[in-house]
Amino acid sequence: MEKGYLCIVLHSHLPYVRHPEYEDFLEEDWLYEAITETYIPLINVYNGLVRDGVDFRITMSITPSLCSMLADPLLQDRYIKHLDTLIELAGKEVERTRWEPAFNRLALMYQAQFIETRRTFVDRYHKNILTAFKEFQDMGKLEIITCNATHGFLPLMEVCPNSVRAQVQVGANNYERFFGRRPRGTWLAECGYFPGADAFVKEAGIRYFFTDTHGILHASPRPKYGVYAPVFCRSGVAAFARDFESSKQVWSAIEGYPGDFNYREFYRDIGFDLDFDYIKPYIHKEGIRINTGIKYYRITGRTDQKEPYNPDWARERAASHAGNFMFNREKQVEFLSDVMKKKPIIVAPYDAELYGHWWYEGPMFLDFLFRKLHYDQKSIKPITPSEYLEQNPRNQVSTPTMSSWGYKGYCEHWLDGSNDWIYRHLHKASDRMTELANSYPGATGITRRALNQALRELLLAQSSDWAFILKTGTVVQYAVKRTKDHILRFTRLYNDIKANRVDEGWLADIEYKDNLFPEIDYRVHT
Amino acid sequence: MKKAVKKKAKKLPVVKKAKRLPVIKKARKAKVVKKAGRAKKTVSRAVNAIESPRSKTEETKYYPRPTPYLPPRQWEHEELPERYGDTRIVIMARDPYWVFAYWEVSDERRMQVEREASVSWNEMRKVLRVYDITGKDFNGYNANRYFDIDLHPAATSWYINVGAADRSWCVDLGVITPDGKFIMIARSNIVMTPRDSASDVVDEEWMSIEEEFLKLYGLWGGFAGASPGKAQIKKIMKERLQQELSSGGFSSSVRPPNYKGRGFWMVVNTELIVYGATEPDATVTVQGRPIKLSRDGTFSLRFALPDGDQVIPVKGVSADKEEERVITPIVKKFTR
Known part of the structure; x- marks a missing residue:
């Protein structure tokens, strides 16, 4: 009989980046890289576990903006093109490295991987990998949860309750379209919670969400079981909180697994390493060097003299790390069940893209972990939050504190000298959206289309990703462009609707560009 | 100033x-x-x-x-209003x-x-x-x-x-x-403003003795098994909040640096290009492996060149298999 539960949560998210107006757009690569390096490797792991009869549970958020991109025909076709180029490059690499066996072996590995990826993507899932995730959900292995429509950061939206509602509702409705039922849980973007946000979650028919550790440790009244049992908010929605230790073991590069010297080095990619003329056809059209995904080195040590990657050594390390992770959870569960006199649930959430994209061996680690949990021990049982709530319907009522899982635990990453200028525009647009929705309760025809598009533009402007990028300083111009584009499109729609002079040609153009959430209903913003 | x-x-x-x-x-x-x-x-x-x-x-x-060099990309757009x-x-x-x-x-x-x-x-x-x-x-x-x-x-x-x-x-x-x-x-x-410590409000129905709560609370600070003091825990917790244990945002937005910021560095690699031409319908092998000719009968191969000797026999056979020619470049590379 188990003594406690382990709830692994993978949060997969990318902002909506889709530019039909450009032939080659740098930021679209985020999606292509994530499909090749994370989503398909995860699908392969799930398939393998199912095939071998290993019972496993993973809770996975796939955000509405990511779902929309994965289901978009333009991006699907562009991905295949991207993959074909990669396969061609891998083929050239097999030739080029002929006299260097250590690299040649890796070139062959990538070539085989990319060809297999293409087969999975095109032949098996017919370009839409959401169907794969849905299959695992229908089997009861995976619990797919939703997220705020465009990953809007709710604590900084508290003054615009209608936007909070729209973020949650549009997300939940979008989920229903892709997965054929209402979502049971949601991942509040960046674990961003403020007291009262749960009421909107409740309204959307969702039963649970997650906070960071201190969100519940600092809840009031004091939570009897710490973060090792959920609490019910006053609205009746359950809040689960992250366990710190299991996060640290994976995330921290000082103490964490992914920093192991035998693992693949992320920062050495042939897109940057190889001769410019040779690599030119495979980087950005304007000659900007980018990651190709072909990486030949292992972390090696705290040195720039990197040594070739050895897949066998890495595999061995992944297995031993999975064993170590399990061992630590067993100890933790024993300690906790003793203190709590109740079965604890250890919630371990991670960005999905950590697995595979950053930590190349991450999917393999998960594979080993679930196999070991299944065969090698009895004290921990993998579980989903829904299953836990079914078995434990009675929980303490308490209000979590405002919190996020970002830097310093609150809002600082999204509210800082680099990005605070956006909020006056976002809040103003939100007020205007409410005004529109109230003034045109029964719009039809082109006005209705314009109102729906206005809400799309508002939601897109609210993506937490733009503020995040402005703060980290990575692709700042792009984040500025996106914020301004959507606010300006919204503002023009607002003015045109009120003046009753919507330009249909222009409307059709932005409907074509910002085409997500076809099911949207602007009246949700009231 | x-x-x-x-x-x-x-x-x-x-x-x-x-x-x-x-x-x-x-x-x-x-x-x-x-x-x-x-x-x-x-x-x-x-x-x-x-x-x-x-x-x-x-x-x-x-x-x-830090990001690698990206040429500033400018997009045309109006400015947002300064005031509404x-x-x-x-x-x-x-x-x-x-x-x-x-x-x-x-x-x-x-x-x-x-x-x-x-x-x-x-x-x-x-x-x-x-x-x-x-x-x-x-x-x-x-x-x-x-x-x-x-x-x-x-x-x-x-x-x-x-x-x-x-x-x-x-x-x-x-x-x-x-x-x-x-x-x-x-x-x-x-x-x-949000709380920065555990609440003092206790629900009678869900009460636990202080020491037990501190045990659970202390896990956050890595105190498994020990019974730390309350003040000690509070201090550790604040430090915890400053650690970055999530990417926040989305991982893919992070671009790798091109060696920059790691002090001085230098890398030198060598590659060898082997190229030639023959009749377009001839068969050519390089080191025993067949290669594909361009339509005009030319070919070009590129190899990473490690230290040591490379013997590279290039063999061409005419379409009617009547004629054959072998040319063998030998390359020695060493690094000092």
Whole structure:
């Protein structure tokens, strides 16, 4: 009989980046890289576990903006093109490295991987990998949860309750379209919670969400079981909180697994390493060097003299790390069940893209972990939050504190000298959206289309990703462009609707560009 | 001007503060820093705790690193309006100790205030009046306490160091007339700063003895099995909050550096290009492996060239298999 539960949560998210107006757009690569390096490797792991009869549970958020991109025909076709180029490059690499066996072996590995990826993507899932995730959900292995429509950061939206509602509702409705039922849980973007946000979650028919550790440790009244049992908010929605230790073991590069010297080095990619003329056809059209995904080195040590990657050594390390992770959870569960006199649930959430994209061996680690949990021990049982709530319907009522899982635990990453200028525009647009929705309760025809598009533009402007990028300083111009584009499109729609002079040609153009959430209903913003 | 900034910044415990100030023209920055320093004195000292040196974890490889060189990409777009013609102040709680405020004042309201105060708008002394209204149904007069922050004339936003977690706040934007009268221009929404420690409220039905709660709480600080003191835990927890254990945002936005920022470096590699031509319908092998000819009968191969000898027999056979030619370049590479 188990003594406690382990709830692994993978949060997969990318902002909506889709530019039909450009032939080659740098930021679209985020999606292509994530499909090749994370989503398909995860699908392969799930398939393998199912095939071998290993019972496993993973809770996975796939955000509405990511779902929309994965289901978009333009991006699907562009991905295949991207993959074909990669396969061609891998083929050239097999030739080029002929006299260097250590690299040649890796070139062959990538070539085989990319060809297999293409087969999975095109032949098996017919370009839409959401169907794969849905299959695992229908089997009861995976619990797919939703997220705020465009990953809007709710604590900084508290003054615009209608936007909070729209973020949650549009997300939940979008989920229903892709997965054929209402979502049971949601991942509040960046674990961003403020007291009262749960009421909107409740309204959307969702039963649970997650906070960071201190969100519940600092809840009031004091939570009897710490973060090792959920609490019910006053609205009746359950809040689960992250366990710190299991996060640290994976995330921290000082103490964490992914920093192991035998693992693949992320920062050495042939897109940057190889001769410019040779690599030119495979980087950005304007000659900007980018990651190709072909990486030949292992972390090696705290040195720039990197040594070739050895897949066998890495595999061995992944297995031993999975064993170590399990061992630590067993100890933790024993300690906790003793203190709590109740079965604890250890919630371990991670960005999905950590697995595979950053930590190349991450999917393999998960594979080993679930196999070991299944065969090698009895004290921990993998579980989903829904299953836990079914078995434990009675929980303490308490209000979590405002919190996020970002830097310093609150809002600082999204509210800082680099990005605070956006909020006056976002809040103003939100007020205007409410005004529109109230003034045109029964719009039809082109006005209705314009109102729906206005809400799309508002939601897109609210993506937490733009503020995040402005703060980290990575692709700042792009984040500025996106914020301004959507606010300006919204503002023009607002003015045109009120003046009753919507330009249909222009409307059709932005409907074509910002085409997500076809099911949207602007009246949700009231 | 520049010197003044430096000096002042050193004195302040929070050097980073200048960054958080409202974005205004550079020449004026020095003044603003000074002002912020003054405002700081009016509030309590809880801030130092969250400003201690960042923990090592933040240097993880998952933390966004500086970007490689990307040519600035410019896109055409209109600018967003500087003002919307409203008179409004909005506040947002950033963390347990800081509240952010932004505001704008319409031309009409400015003129109205000018008439009332008999001072021109630009010369008016503008302030934020920050009310602690915890537990109150605030009516403008029943705050627990308040303090004023003098604003730079051009400021349209401000980070207010309220310095107290789990309290409710409301902020008035106003001016102080030469005879000391406060004229309110706009009143903000109400926010509550989040808790920074465990609640003292205990639900009888879900009570646990203090020691047991501390055990669970202490796990956050890595105290499994031990029974740490409450004060010790509180300190550790604050440090925990500063660690970056999630990417935040989305991982893919992080681009790798191109060796930059790691000190001096140099890499030298060699590649060898083997190229030639024959009859377009001939069969060619290089080191025994068949290769594909271009339509005009040319070929070009590129190999990474390691140290040592490379013997590269290139063999061509005519289409009718009657003729054959072998040419064998031998290349020696060594590095010193």
